[in-house]
Amino acid sequence: MIKKYSKNIDVLTASKERINTVFDEFDTIYLSFSAGKDSTAMFHLVMDECIKRNRKIGVLFIDWECQFQLTIDHAKKMFELYKDYIDLYWIQLEILTNNASSMYEPLWMSFDEKKKDLWVRGKENNTINDAIYLPFYYSGITFEEFVPLFGQWYSKGKNCACFVGIRTQESLNRFRAIARKDISRYKDTIFTVKMSENLYNVYPIYDWNVTDIWIYYSKFKKCYNSVYDLMFLAGLSINQMRIDEPFGDEARKNLWIYHIIEPNTWAKMVARMEGVNSGSLYSQETGNVLGNIKISLPKGHTWESFSMHILNTMPPKTSEHFKNKIAKYIKWYMERGYGNGIPDFVDIELERINKAPSWRLVAKCLLKNDYWCRTLGFSITKSNAYEKYMKLMKNKRHEWNILNK
Numbered sequence: 098m099i100k101k102y103s104k105n106i107d108v109l110t111a112s113k114e115r116i117n118t119v120f121d122e123f124d125t126i127y128l129s130f131s132a133g134k135d136s137t138a139m140f141h142l143v144m145d146e147c148i149k150r151n152r153k154i155g156v157l158f159i160d161w162e163c164q165f166q167l168t169i170d171h172a173k174k175m176f177e178l179y180k181d182y183i184d185l186y187w188i189q190l191e192i193l194t195n196n197a198s199s200m201y202e203p204l205w206m207s208f209d210e211k212k213k214d215l216w217v218r219g220k221e222n223n224t225i226n227d228a229i230y231l232p233f234y235y236s237g238i239t240f241e242e243f244v245p246l247f248g249q250w251y252s253k254g255k256n257c258a259c260f261v262g263i264r265t266q267e268s269l270n271r272f273r274a275i276a277r278k279d280i281s282r283y284k285d286t287i288f289t290v291k292m293s294e295n296l297y298n299v300y301p302i303y304d305w306n307v308t309d310i311w312i313y314y315s316k317f318k319k320c321y322n323s324v325y326d327l328m329f330l331a332g333l334s335i336n337q338m339r340i341d342e343p344f345g346d347e348a349r350k351n352l353w354i355y356h357i358i359e360p361n362t363w364a365k366m367v368a369r370m371e372g373v374n375s376g377s378l379y380s381q382e383t384g385n386v387l388g389n390i391k392i393s394l395p396k397g398h399t400w401e402s403f404s405m406h407i408l409n410t411m412p413p414k415t416s417e418h419f420k421n422k423i424a425k426y427i428k429w430y431m432e433r434g435y436g437n438g439i440p441d442f443v444d445i446e447l448e449r450i451n452k453a454p455s456w457r458l459v460a461k462c463l464l465k466n467d468y469w470c471r472t473l474g475f476s477i478t479k480s481n482a483y484e485k486y487m488k489l490m491k492n493k494r495h496e497w498n499i500l501n502k
Contacts, residue, residue, distance in 0.1 A: 108305050109313065112139075115288050115301040119258045119463045122283070123297075127155030127251055128187075128260035129244070132164070132172040134310050139262030139302050140175060147182040155251055156183045156279050158261075159192065159376035161225070162207040163217045163366055164462070165359055168340055170324040178320070186251075187224040191236045192243055195468055199292040203415055203468040206237060217365040241476075258283075258299050259292075264304050264310075306402045307335050327358045351393055356465055392457075392464055396487045400441045408500075421490035422470040424499040430454045 103277065105112075125236055140156075145155060158172060176185055189208055196205035208216065208226075230235050233246040243352050248259055281291035296459040302310075314321050326336045331354055355363040392404060404423075408416050414419045430439050439454040451474050462472035469475055494501045499502045 104290070108309050109305070112142055112301045115286075115299070116143055116260075118258070118286070119299050120146055120150060120152070121302075123256055124256040125252055125255045125259040126260070127157055127184075127248075127331075129262075130170045130172070130175070130266060131262075131341065133262075134298075134314075134321055134325060134338070135264055135302060135305075136262035137171070137321050138176065138305075138310050138313055138319070139260060140179075142301065143260055144179045144182055145238075147179075153182050153184055155186060157186045157188070157251075159188045159243075160207065160221075161194075163338065163362075163369070164368075165324045165355070166218070166362055167327070167359070168322055169218070171320070171324075172291040174320060174445060182346050182428070186247075187221065188243075189220045189224045189226040189233060190228070190231075191238075192235050192240055194240045203418075203466060210236075211449065212369070215365075215369045216364060217369055225422045228501075245292055245296070246321045246416070249293055251296055254293050254295065256297075258289075258297050262297050262302060263300060264305050264307075266306055324358060328354060331357050333443070335455075352482060356419060392461055394457075394460075400460050403454050405462045407460065417491070418468070419463060419470070420494065420500040422473065424497060424501075425490065426454065426459070426470070426473045427499050428476075428497050 128140060130140055145153075156175075156176070160169075172187075176183065188277065190207050191208055191210065193204055194204050196203055208220065225231065230237065231247070233250050234243070242290075250258060251257060261434050283289040283291065283297045288300050288303055290300070292298050313319065322340065324340060328429075329335075333354065355366060387472060392415075394400060396416070398406065408423075413418065427439055435454065439456060442448075442455045442457040443453040448458045450454055451458075456471060462470055464474060467473075
């Protein structure tokens with residue numbers, strides 16, 4: 098279990114000690130920056146150490162094209178403030194990620210050259226906006242592929258640390274990313290996770306609460322993204338304020354706030370992306386988009402028949418994608434004690450921690466529009482192998498006689 102404090106000291110002092118340790122141990126360092134409140138606080142703390150040591154580090158900023166303009170303005174302010182201590186990698190490339198708001202367009206690509214006339218924002222000067230800059234990059238690379246490949250490229254084969262400003266309090270996924278027992282760390286330091294042979298993620302503020310973040314800004318008069326002030330005025334609590342890729346699984350709950358804070362940005366987003374307006378209406382009404390978390394079974398259905406109904410009402414291409422994933426899921430469990438197929442439902446706790454299969458979990462995955470089926474335990478399929486994977490899985494479904502209609 099992760100301890101909240103490394104010693105009997107406050108979280109700010111603990112974070113400074115962690116950052117100091119990383120600077121002592123690693124010659125190659127960069128930080129991943131989103132311009133959110135946590136990321137910005139970490140940026141300030143790391144820069145304090147850079148200034149003290151008169152040392153430069155890299156900064157990775159992935160531009161999703163659809164961020165708030167206030168977020169971009171804040172990022173520019175931070176880059177200017179610390180320009181003498183950073184090597185900036187502002188990424189404005191075609192990167193693929195989830196669009197959890199639409200089954201017709203379940204994937205979204207930033208700065209898609211085929212939709213240039215619909216871009217929410219144009220490209221900036223002095224950014225990385227061409228494939229020639231990064232040898233590992235290709236058009237349509239997924240975010241999950243890009244981030245570790247960037248780290249490996251940046252490290253140049255040396256031990257490398259990447260500062261990441263996430264807090265375990267913010268979500269269960271973030272807690273798991275740091276707290277898992279089956280991961281390697283750097284010299285058993287609890288705030289690090291080994292990502293590849295010589296690359297480590299470092300989480301210096303992992304044990305901060307959201308109140309710690311705002312106390313830090315107030316006490317030390319540090320600049321932060323002013324979009325949070327507008328979120329507060331719009332009625333969001335400090336625990337609800339999130340900025341992220343706008344159409345992803347976590348950020349979609351605040352999708353509706355765009356048209357209140359930046360109506361011009363919102364108008365461009367609606368034109369740019371399928372399902373955004375509907376997604377915002379549902380998220381404003383329920384806090385969720387497309388049935389996230391709580392689901393109920395319609396009368397006359399089993400969870401299996403309900404899942405099949407959802408699959409049969411999806412756009413054909415999206416349905417085919419999900420059928421391939423679900424068939425593989427069912428086949429895996431049939432070979433591990435479920436010879437007659439998976440049950441309709443099991444204990445809800447077992448489903449929650451993915452310790453037993455069920456059609457109810459499949460239905461939840463479909464209603465969340467969880468395109469890569471991470472609800473069912475899948476990781477993301479590499480985009481450059483995706484078409485080959487689709488053909489292979491279609492043949493396998495016929496061979497297994499699972500979802501082959």
